Amino acid sequence: xxxxxxxxxxxxxxxxxxxxxxxxxxxxxxxxxxxxxxxxxxxxxxxxxxxxxxxxxxxxxxxxxxxxxxxxxxxxxxxxxxxxxxxxxxxxxxxxxxxxxxxxxxxxxxxxxxxxxxxxxxxxxxxxxxxxxxxxxxxxxxxxxxxxxxxxxxxxxxxxxxxxxxxxxxxxxxxxxxxxxxxxxxxxxxxxxxxxxxxxxxxxxxxxxxxxxxxxxxxxxxxxxxxxxxxxxxxxxxxxxxxxxxxxxxxxxxxxxxxxxxxxxxxxxxxxxxxxxxxxxxxxxx
Numbered sequence: 001x002x003x004x005x006x007x008x009x010x011x012x013x014x015x016x017x018x019x020x021x022x023x024x025x026x027x028x029x030x031x032x033x034x035x036x037x038x039x040x041x042x043x044x045x046x047x048x049x050x051x052x053x054x055x056x057x058x059x060x061x062x063x064x065x066x067x068x069x070x071x072x073x074x075x076x077x078x079x080x081x082x083x084x085x086x087x088x089x090x091x092x093x094x095x096x097x098x099x100x101x102x103x104x105x106x107x108x109x110x111x112x113x114x115x116x117x118x119x120x121x122x123x124x125x126x127x128x129x130x131x132x133x134x135x136x137x138x139x140x141x142x143x144x145x146x147x148x149x150x151x152x153x154x155x156x157x158x159x160x161x162x163x164x165x166x167x168x169x170x171x172x173x174x175x176x177x178x179x180x181x182x183x184x185x186x187x188x189x190x191x192x193x194x195x196x197x198x199x200x201x202x203x204x205x206x207x208x209x210x211x212x213x214x215x216x217x218x219x220x221x222x223x224x225x226x227x228x229x230x231x232x233x234x235x236x237x238x239x240x241x242x243x244x245x246x247x248x249x250x251x252x253x254x255x256x257x258x259x260x261x262x263x264x265x266x267x268x269x270x271x272x273x274x275x276x277x278x279x280x281x282x283x284x285x286x
Contacts, residue, residue, distance in 0.1 A: 022171045027197060027218075028190045029114060031174035037104040044097045048090055110175050111186045113154065118221075120154040120188070123147070124266040127159070127166035127179040127201070129249035130208025137263045141231045142238050144246070145214040146255035150224040151194045157187040162247060162269050167203035170216050176202050182274040191218035208251035215255065231257040238265065 026032040063070045113120065124135040135142045149155050159168055161179040169176040173189045191197070201212040219227065236242060238258035243265065262268070 023174075025172055026174065027172040027195060028174060028192050030108060030189055031172055033104070033108055034174045037101070037108070040100055040104075041097060044093060044100065048093050108175065110177055110188065112188060113156075114188050114190045116152065116154045116190065118150075118153045120156045121149060122156050122158075123149075125157050125159040125168060125179065126266065126269055127161040127163065127168070127205075128247055129163050129206060130201075130212040130251055131246075131253040132168075132199075132201075132212070132214045133246065134214075135261055135266055136228075137266070139228055140260055140263065141228065142258040142261040142265075143231070144256040145253055146217070146257070147199065147214060148217045148219060148224060148227050149191060150221045151191050151218045153221070154188060154190045157189070158266065159185045159187060160266070160270055160273070162273055164205050165203060166201050166205050166212075168199070169202040170197055170199040172197045173216065178203065182270055184270065191216070194218050194220060194223075206249075208249065211252045232259050235259045237261070243269075 023031065023038070024035060026035050122136070122138055124137055126133040126135070131145055132147075133142060133144055134147050157168075157177075159177060159179045160183060161181045163181065165181070166179045167176055168179055168187070170189065173191060175187055175189065177185050177187045179185060195218050197216040197218065199214045199216050201209055205212065235257045236259065238246070238261040242258070
């Protein structure tokens with residue numbers, strides 16, 4: 001018995017530790033709304049699940065072979081009333097659950113802007129093998145496997161993939177979204193306060209998938225401007241040869257910044273992906 005209790009304590013601690021940096025530990029309005037939707041949906045389903053479990057145990061106990069008092073009525077009208085109750089409650093639950101999810105899903109449209117006092121920050125995201133490229137078109141810099149954003153500022157993402165389909169996910173900020181070659185998806189997120197949040201690929205994409213991770217650093221506005229100046233003063237330029245080298249498959253790539261980048265690189269990557277690898281190589285080689 002003592003070992004069983006100890007095992008339960010360990011399992012509970014592991015579950016709580018896993019939630020500390022996941023979807024149950026939101027750090028932005030989108031993630032908060034998603035957690036609320038998850039909790040509400042679970043509570044609605046438990047309205048059916050808990051009574052069914054209790055009724056199953058009660059029926060099994062009452063109609064056990066040793067209970068001579070248990071009898072079964074042959075009144076068909078009684079059975080019809082029971083069937084009406086048995087089917088109406090789940091039906092109403094499904095209708096309620098569907099309505100809650102429908103409304104919540106539309107309110108959490110990834111393209112919907114997030115109201116805030118400050119103007120949004122634009123970031124273009126490119127999924128590569130096996131790393132993430134973040135382009136700041138208005139600031140003229142880029143970073144690999146590192147996303148720095150100002151706290152309290154909405155971030156407007158445009159996302160694509162230069163290779164196979166992938167998935168962009170920061171659990172504590174919310175809204176997983178797919179990236180696809182030759183296509184653009186949109187996502188709006190916001191971090192309420194400074195902190196570091198883990199991001200990763202949520203769609204299997206090959207050998208380096210497990211190491212396709214990045215860090216989201218939410219910093220005060222002053223620190224964000226200082227990071228921009230530091231990035232502009234260090235690193236190399238992300239020109240055509242630099243991007244051609246970056247696009248080669250590689251694993252466990254450390255965070256890197258580029259002091260300058262072509263503001264139309266995102267569009268060119270999409271065009272190259274649509275055109276095919278042969279044309280992309282010719283364009284990258286000049």
